[in-house]
Amino acid sequence: MAKRGIDDGVDESKRSTLKRFAALGAATPLVHLSQSDASDVRDAIIGYLAATPGAHFSKLRDDLQLGTGETQHHLRRLERDGVVEHRKDGEYKRYFHADRFSDFEQRALGYLRRKTPRTMILALLRDPTISGRDLAERADVSRSTISKYAAELETAGLLSRADGYTVQRPETLLTLVVRYANSFDEDAVAFASEADEFVQYTPTR
Numbered sequence: 001m002a003k004r005g006i007d008d009g010v011d012e013s014k015r016s017t018l019k020r021f022a023a024l025g026a027a028t029p030l031v032h033l034s035q036s037d038a039s040d041v042r043d044a045i046i047g048y049l050a051a052t053p054g055a056h057f058s059k060l061r062d063d064l065q066l067g068t069g070e071t072q073h074h075l076r077r078l079e080r081d082g083v084v085e086h087r088k089d090g091e092y093k094r095y096f097h098a099d100r101f102s103d104f105e106q107r108a109l110g111y112l113r114r115k116t117p118r119t120m121i122l123a124l125l126r127d128p129t130i131s132g133r134d135l136a137e138r139a140d141v142s143r144s145t146i147s148k149y150a151a152e153l154e155t156a157g158l159l160s161r162a163d164g165y166t167v168q169r170p171e172t173l174l175t176l177v178v179r180y181a182n183s184f185d186e187d188a189v190a191f192a193s194e195a196d197e198f199v200q201y202t203p204t205r
Contacts, residue, residue, distance in 0.1 A: 041066070042074050046083065049095055052183040054109030056092040104169065107156045108176055116141055117149050118184060121158070122191050124167045125174055132165065 044064055049055065055063070061071040075095065078084035085098040089110040096106060111117040119139040123130050130138075136146045153159035158173065160166040167173060174195060177184070181192035 041070070042078055042083075045074055045078060046097070049084065049097055051180070053096050053101065053180065054094045054106065054113050055183075056089070056094050056113070060095060104157060105172065105176065108158055108169075108173055109180075111153060111156065111158060112173075112176060112180075112184060112188075115139075115185070116145065117153060119187065120146065120149060120153070120165075121167060121173055122177065122187055124159075124165055125170060125177070126191070128166065129164070135165070 041064075045060065048060060048064055052060075052063075057071065057075075060066075060075075061068060064071070066074075075084060075086075079086065079098075082098050084095055086093045086095045087106050087110065088094075092110075094106070094110050094113070096109075101109065112121065116139050120135055123135055123138050132143055132146050132150075136143045139146065150159055150161055150165060154161050158168055160168055177188055178192045178195050181188040
């Protein structure tokens, strides 16, 4: 009997990951292609983005255990078919189901996928009166880092600095956090456990 190699384990892990997310993709009312390995990969990408909207290219590729060229090929196909779209976010490309999220929601999800801005947003949603000093302590970063991200969040329309720090459209931000908490971090999950009893989220079309 042939000895099971390391690559077999890697391939089995990849197949298991793709199968799990493909099941999510198959449950979405989106375009499906012919049943094939390629279709399974694309269904996995669709399912992954249903659970992790705003993921950047490298995260999507790594989480699905795909190669760079393989990921590029399938994303191009999905974009060509109008199933997926991307948004430039600095050096990143962030991917979403096409026509599912508003411009504000895409910008918000992009920042919620960054640790320090997410920590700031969650802290401000919990306590709108929190100071810049306390935000820095909560995020374990310098005050200048908080100021830098606050300026970015203001430019993106997520924050006002007119009178301290004030979250803009807090209901939308809160519902995005609750809906996709499991794709962020433990703090987001804890936040969702406090808020999900009275929040329901339907993406803007």
